[in-house]
Amino acid sequence: MxxxxxxxxxxxxxxxxxxxxxxxxxxxxxxKLRWPVPASLPDYLLQSQFSTIQRRAKYLLLSCESxxxxxxxxxxxxxxxxxxxxxxxxxxxxxxxxxxxKALRLKDPRRFGAVLWTTEPVTQYPLLQHLGPEPLSxxxxxxxxxxxxxxxxVSIKQFxxxxxxxxxxxxxxxxxxxxxxxxxxxxxxxxxxKARYEKLCAASKTILRQAIKQGGTSLKDFTGGDxxxxxxxxxxxxxxxxxxxxxQCGHNLKEIRLNNRSTVYCTQCQK
DNA sequence: CAGCGCCCCTGCCCGC
DNA sequence: TGCGGGCAGGGGCGCT
Numbered sequence: 001m002x003x004x005x006x007x008x009x010x011x012x013x014x015x016x017x018x019x020x021x022x023x024x025x026x027x028x029x030x031x032k033l034r035w036p037v038p039a040s041l042p043d044y045l046l047q048s049q050f051s052t053i054q055r056r057a058k059y060l061l062l063s064c065e066s067x068x069x070x071x072x073x074x075x076x077x078x079x080x081x082x083x084x085x086x087x088x089x090x091x092x093x094x095x096x097x098x099x100x101x102k103a104l105r106l107k108d109p110r111r112f113g114a115v116l117w118t119t120e121p122v123t124q125y126p127l128l129q130h131l132g133p134e135p136l137s138x139x140x141x142x143x144x145x146x147x148x149x150x151x152x153x154v155s156i157k158q159f160x161x162x163x164x165x166x167x168x169x170x171x172x173x174x175x176x177x178x179x180x181x182x183x184x185x186x187x188x189x190x191x192x193x194k195a196r197y198e199k200l201c202a203a204s205k206t207i208l209r210q211a212i213k214q215g216g217t218s219l220k221d222f223t224g225g226d227x228x229x230x231x232x233x234x235x236x237x238x239x240x241x242x243x244x245x246x247x248q249c250g251h252n253l254k255e256i257r258l259n260n261r262s263t264v265y266c267t268q269c270q271k
Numbered sequence: 272c273a274g275c276g277c278c279c280c281t282g283c284c285c286g287c
Numbered sequence: 288t289g290c291g292g293g294c295a296g297g298g299g300c301g302c303t
Contacts, residue, residue: 002296002297003296006296032280033279034279034280034297034298034299058297058298072297072298073297074279074280074296074297074298075280075295075296075297075298076280076281076282076295076296076297091281108280109280109281109282110279110280110281110282110295111279111280111281112279112280112297112298113297127298127299151273152273153273153274154273154274154275158274158275161297161298163297163298170296170297171295171296171297172296173296239296259274259275259276260275260276260277261295261296262294262295262296
């Protein structure tokens with residue numbers, strides 16, 4: 001669920017509720033996430049307030065005076081705002097309660113997500129310091145892609161899903177962006193022309209912007225509990241459409257595994 | 272360093 | 288209807 005647009009929407013959705021209100025409780029209901037949730041979190045967080053909440057890649061960064069809480073949603077994580085006395089869902093593993101009567105809850109059935117703490121500037125935190133540019137920033141541009149791909153033999157799909165190259169392009173968007181730009185996902189990144197990188201770059205930005213625009217709807221579905229943003233599926237032209245006709249040429253779409261991830265494309269339209 | 276496979280974990284869907 | 292196998296939107300890590 002948490003594609004970059006949903007992380008962005010989550011950020012926008014939670015901020016107003018939990019900024020500048022005192023943290024009154026820290027409940028680590030199950031510390032076993034991707035990495036153990038630090039048991040010392042209450043020492044840092046209790047009685048302090050978040051002054052800023054930002055996103056870098058798919059990491060949410062909640063900063064207070066003493067440091068920054070880092071939250072990643074992994075494959076199945078979601079955050080929601082509830083009243084402090086609301087009963088828990090089965091997989092709500094982490095909770096912060098606030099003086100304004102609200103609570104922030106992390107629900108994550110697969111527990112691939114993470115809740116971490118750093119006192120360093122976030123740009124120096126190990127998990128964040130080698131990340132590539134944000135896909136919607138001007139640093140992500142055709143020249144950058146062309147230059148950094150020259151010696152690379154990996155497939156273009158793996159290349160754009162590599163967070164050292166660019167962050168936030170997950171499996172769905174990689175499939176969609178490659179279809180939109182007519183590039184075969186298997187093609188070596190180093191053997192793609194500047195002109196084609198121009199198309200790919202523009203398509204990636206357009207698709208991500210479009211999805212962010214619809215993120216509100218997605219979040220509503222999401223907090224509603226079923227976790228399947230139905231509106232979103234309608235926009236997908238290749239992902240999840242194996243053996244269905246290409247919207248461009250009618251030829252049936254093909255599915256392969258690339259880097260052990262589902263990869264769907266049109267053998268006629270993507271060369 | 273580049274590239275690749277593995278793995279963390281639960282839920283769900285499919286075929287038998 | 289029960290059960291086993293495979294697969295899922297992420298991404299760090301360890302090995303070659």
